[in-house]
Amino acid sequence: MMVVMREGATEEQVEHVIDRLEKAGLGAHLSRGQFKTVIGVIGEREAISKVPLEALPGVESIIPIQKPYKFVSREFQGEDTVIDVGGHLIGGDNFAVIAGPCSVETEAQMKLAARKVKEAGATFLRGGAFKPRTSPYSFQGLGESGLKMLATARAETGLPIVTELLDVRDVDIVCEYADVIQIGTRNMQNFILLLEAGRTGKPIVLKRGFGSTVDELLMAAEYVVKGGSTQIILCERGIRTFEKATRNTLDLSMIPIVKKLSHLPVIVDPSHATGKNELVPPMSLAALAAGADGLMIEVHPNPEEAWCDGPQSLDLPAFAELMAMIKPIAAVLGKKI
Amino acid sequence: MMVVMREGATEEQVEHVIDRLEKAGLGAHLSRGQFKTVIGVIGEREAISKVPLEALPGVESIIPIQKPYKFVSREFQGEDTVIDVGGHLIGGDNFAVIAGPCSVETEAQMKLAARKVKEAGATFLRGGAFKPRTSPYSFQGLGESGLKMLATARAETGLPIVTELLDVRDVDIVCEYADVIQIGTRNMQNFILLLEAGRTGKPIVLKRGFGSTVDELLMAAEYVVKGGSTQIILCERGIRTFEKATRNTLDLSMIPIVKKLSHLPVIVDPSHATGKNELVPPMSLAALAAGADGLMIEVHPNPEEAWCDGPQSLDLPAFAELMAMIKPIAAVLGKKI
Amino acid sequence: MMVVMREGATEEQVEHVIDRLEKAGLGAHLSRGQFKTVIGVIGEREAISKVPLEALPGVESIIPIQKPYKFVSREFQGEDTVIDVGGHLIGGDNFAVIAGPCSVETEAQMKLAARKVKEAGATFLRGGAFKPRTSPYSFQGLGESGLKMLATARAETGLPIVTELLDVRDVDIVCEYADVIQIGTRNMQNFILLLEAGRTGKPIVLKRGFGSTVDELLMAAEYVVKGGSTQIILCERGIRTFEKATRNTLDLSMIPIVKKLSHLPVIVDPSHATGKNELVPPMSLAALAAGADGLMIEVHPNPEEAWCDGPQSLDLPAFAELMAMIKPIAAVLGKKI
Amino acid sequence: MMVVMREGATEEQVEHVIDRLEKAGLGAHLSRGQFKTVIGVIGEREAISKVPLEALPGVESIIPIQKPYKFVSREFQGEDTVIDVGGHLIGGDNFAVIAGPCSVETEAQMKLAARKVKEAGATFLRGGAFKPRTSPYSFQGLGESGLKMLATARAETGLPIVTELLDVRDVDIVCEYADVIQIGTRNMQNFILLLEAGRTGKPIVLKRGFGSTVDELLMAAEYVVKGGSTQIILCERGIRTFEKATRNTLDLSMIPIVKKLSHLPVIVDPSHATGKNELVPPMSLAALAAGADGLMIEVHPNPEEAWCDGPQSLDLPAFAELMAMIKPIAAVLGKKI
DSSP states (O other): OEEEEOTTOOHHHHHHHHHHHHHTTOEEEEEEOSSOEEEEEESOHHHHHTSOGGGSTTEEEEEOOSOSOOTTBTTTOOSOOOEEETTEEEBTTBOEEEEEOSBOOOHHHHHHHHHHHHHHTOOEEEOBSSOOOSSTTSOOOOTHHHHHHHHHHHHHHOOOEEEEOOOGGGHHHHHHHOSEEEEOGGGTTOHHHHHHHHHTOSOEEEEOOTTOOHHHHHHHHHHHHHHTOOOEEEEEOOBOOSOOSSSSBOOTTHHHHHHHHBSSOEEEOHHHHHOOGGGHHHHHHHHHHTTOSEEEEEBOSOGGGOSSOGGGOBOHHHHHHHHHHHHHHHHHHTOBO | OEEEEOTTOOHHHHHHHHHHHHHTTOEEEEEEOSSOEEEEEESOHHHHHTSOGGGSTTEEEEEOOSOSOOTTBTTTOOSOOOEEETTEEEBTTBOEEEEEOSBOOOHHHHHHHHHHHHHHTOOEEEOBSSOOOSSTTSOOOOTHHHHHHHHHHHHHHOOOEEEEOOOGGGHHHHHHHOSEEEEOGGGTTOHHHHHHHHHTOSOEEEEOOTTOOHHHHHHHHHHHHHHTOOOEEEEEOOBOOSOOSSSSBOOTTHHHHHHHHBSSOEEEOHHHHHOOGGGHHHHHHHHHHHTOSEEEEEBOSOGGGOSSOGGGOBOHHHHHHHHHHHHHHHHHHTOBO | OEEEEOTTOOHHHHHHHHHHHHHTTOEEEEEEOSSOEEEEEESOHHHHHTSOGGGSTTEEEEEOOSOSOOTTBTTTOOSOOOEEETTEEEBTTBOEEEEEOSBOOOHHHHHHHHHHHHHHTOOEEEOBSSOOOSSTTSOOOOTHHHHHHHHHHHHHHOOOEEEEOOOGGGHHHHHHHOSEEEEOGGGTTOHHHHHHHHHTOSOEEEEOOTTOOHHHHHHHHHHHHHHTOOOEEEEEOOBOOSOOSSSSBOOTTHHHHHHHHBSSOEEEOHHHHHOOGGGHHHHHHHHHHTTOSEEEEEBOSOGGGOSSOGGGOBOHHHHHHHHHHHHHHHHHHTOBO | OEEEEOTTOOHHHHHHHHHHHHHTTOEEEEEEOSSOEEEEEESOHHHHHTSOGGGSTTEEEEEOOSOSOOTTBTTTOOSOOOEEETTEEEBTTBOEEEEEOSBOOOHHHHHHHHHHHHHHTOOEEEOBSSOOOSSTTSOOOOTHHHHHHHHHHHHHHOOOEEEEOOOGGGHHHHHHHOSEEEEOGGGTTOHHHHHHHHHTOSOEEEEOOTTOOHHHHHHHHHHHHHHTOOOEEEEEOOBOOSOOSSSSBOOTTHHHHHHHHBSSOEEEOHHHHHOOGGGHHHHHHHHHHHTOSEEEEEBOSOGGGOSSOGGGOBOHHHHHHHHHHHHHHHHHHTOBO
């Protein structure tokens, strides 16, 4: 961390900063420029975070040098984390395709969806039993009976289940059925939920908050590690910008950035990012080409009758067609599906 | 709601939309323009929300006409909601000043802060006992012992307490001490927490998500109403933009917008919005002039020693000086403090 | 266009709106919902734009139905525009690769760069002679002598030249040398420059403003058409968002959106979007996979000595390596380079 | 400027950076942290900007310490710039009110508007003769005949004229009539226009680009200074964000920020920021309270008949009512109108 002093900061102010640092057991390294003085701070991030440096007189700004996360960083672990869910892999050279409807509706719907997405090449089944909806008047999910339908579909197809956890009081029931727990975009900084999800030890899909930075996503992952799980799959799903031609702006540049900063796999959800099913195939291919470790795609046997997110769901033939494009490009890139 | 058909949509597609609407018990009103056909949908929002109109063939887009919230809307209640917390009022002509440290640290700190902010003219005391921190390595709050220190400070000064609720499992303990429950920016769309907060029946300060729109803020308030409390104070605290000169961009225009759309009071937190104590006084005055019903300001007896948010906290003399500016401007605007 | 009246708008207000529309020679189509009245406006966009509908009493909002652009729209021309620059094609099935240094520096640099990018597979040569720089203290380009160096490099390699026009007074000199004129991101809404660029009749690369929407980009293209050129290549180069891990956020979803709205080709500049050379290869592949018609890439024989934009420039081996990845993926997608 | 080396950067890489700095005549100051090495660069900004530090091997990032602008900075000139336009002052304790219609339409309209805004207390008259319009199909302004109508209104009222310059070829004609030249938001980084505007030596109102940062605004002002004028009035008019409840998000926090960084006066245009006339009064008062040096407000004798921007224009009684609120608040704040 570097402490930049204001132009015209007095000698006493500089010394006061150094004094505060030394009292906290930290090293201080002075560097005087033509106009400004900069003090380098040397020590552990926990110790540094306890000194309110920006509040000290004469201080203009604080510039962090070290990254605020540790266990999820590429420095902490050089090789890629590869997550193994009953033989289905995510990370490294393994490209995962998580497909299924937005919400679980009926047993017939789930079984049909599961069978068909598997046929087309999907490796995981998604489906929401607890739904976070912007409106209290919208369908909120089937709850445990939805989880049971997911389990039935798994029993028939062998596809592991990815499903969302919303409430810390539902941890046990969700864990009973889910293979992978999803934390939604609105809960990326629900730190209580992150800790509890981590405590399950299950693999966690952690969706990026639509208003959150890559650094904050990695800090949220650090909370999951603190809870107890290191099996974390980061998921880009679009961020909020001024552009309204798509529901969100899919930030694919974050993929190579995250790959550099962290050893965790990163997947992309083009369905929620764009909100329009016709944009899902091109953005899926783009995510693959940008280096993603997988996709999470909404597929519904009959989007026109979907209980939620119909407009962004692919139907079964469209999903099969997309998979037919994904495979040869994955082959060029050296990715296994 | 208006359904806009694509240019070149067929007659069958138009009829299919109308058919779907009528089967759902909704009215359809056809309007043919020079290039495009538009179908007006007439009926209750719950019934409309169940038809996946955007997924129907030939549909280009859906344009909502009616607002998605109901109980918090100005149409539902014409006169301003005025919230009464033991005689301290927020809303209408009453301007509330909620002041205090970011986090509760010691009994001495809380008592001193409470006494001094009251002297300067504050009407509520704030202080965090449960702290949502971006980093798992930062101080997470004192928990119940912090709540007790708040209660002691209240006993001495008579100032009602505003404090944050983070975890649904803490509802009882927080309710035991708090007069007003705060929902933080990261939890604005933690719908589970909103419902539980609403169930307490207590007044709720609902902070706007830093990545959330005004409409989403009002929908979040609608969740609190669904939970059971109509005593809701909306709080602007800055949104995320490309501008990095301030931590967030304080969106003061939302004040007159919210006043038009809703009957709920709206206050402003300039401390978190700007992240710099020197910006707090001008933005406090600006919030007042823009029509806010109150302010939420971080004040610390000794910002240089604060356990969190020191750089954005006013010290006691700065807060007193600010109050001395607020009073005459409030008088011009016809606001009572 | 739809005029939405406020709840409680009076009958006179509704009639006043209709009256104003009819006086302007426009049709009005009334639709009464449960709560709100909506008036559909029927007529030409020029006539509609002259009535200040939002200022009329009782009007809540105006909802445009028709797109504001005409000649660049897919409705106006169904088939893709394919631009032919001396046999080098952009659009349709043709994938263009425009490569070269940020700024023209010396004849030797340009000749080496041109020869090498051609060898690797580039189809156009880029290089700036007039540079728009954020700082007046930065290098502003070589001017005409830079244009001459570009021409020399073209003479040797046959690669057509893409170079930026900044000043309407330079139109003649730039036209003397350039095959394709570039309008930079900061000038996307410099309408005077757009008209003059259009008047040259040359192909125009129109870069999206970093703060501009897709609709505004298409309106800017409409200005170029009004000037006189229909040979327009749209270029995505990243937009401003809260995320600071990359210089801009590359909005690849705009590619399929633009393809749907317009017949014009769209290319991507991953160098300016990301600002970091290591992100250029993955984002180039992603742009190709998302359906782009080409790429514009900064390549420098020696980035460490570049007079500008060194950090985002690929060196020659890195560019050759990228081209070796682009070719097989283009083949899968049915694109010719 | 600080050069941060990657973790694991080699000794040769560190020495190579230092070597490059020293060859450019710059000082280098080494600081080794626990994990990373930081090199402080000492020297003039022009010399530093010529070394492509980010492209050197082993370099992770570059952190600017010194501000990139010079003449407009508070360090360069401690006291506030006060601009005097024929006795009408902007800056220091002087609050300017610039009012008038969006575009000049007729002599009668301009004379009426000028007389009435003067009566209500305005100190400058605005009106556009050259209009930058998003659509080529919208009214583009009356040109020179519009300038003549402005001059007539000035002759009658004594109010100095503020009007926009769009085209470098119009500099002479605009200078013949204008007292203050406005550079619009879309041209904030039209560097050619900034230089020519500066060359006139006239006072310049420089509007912030809707996608531009405060630092970029100050750099644009630096271009005007380089052109030759130091009489610059910065103008906040809203920035682009995800929030669509207002046309732009008015960033009032930039006022105290600019006051700290620069000696130039800063005014606010609430009309373009919000796009709705009912939001203009509260945001005008907020701007004043936040410390602005003036306002630029669209006022039209008959907004319902305005040729452009009717919905955001105040009518004459609304403007007079606003002035009646501005005066007592300005008095509390010690500002003279």
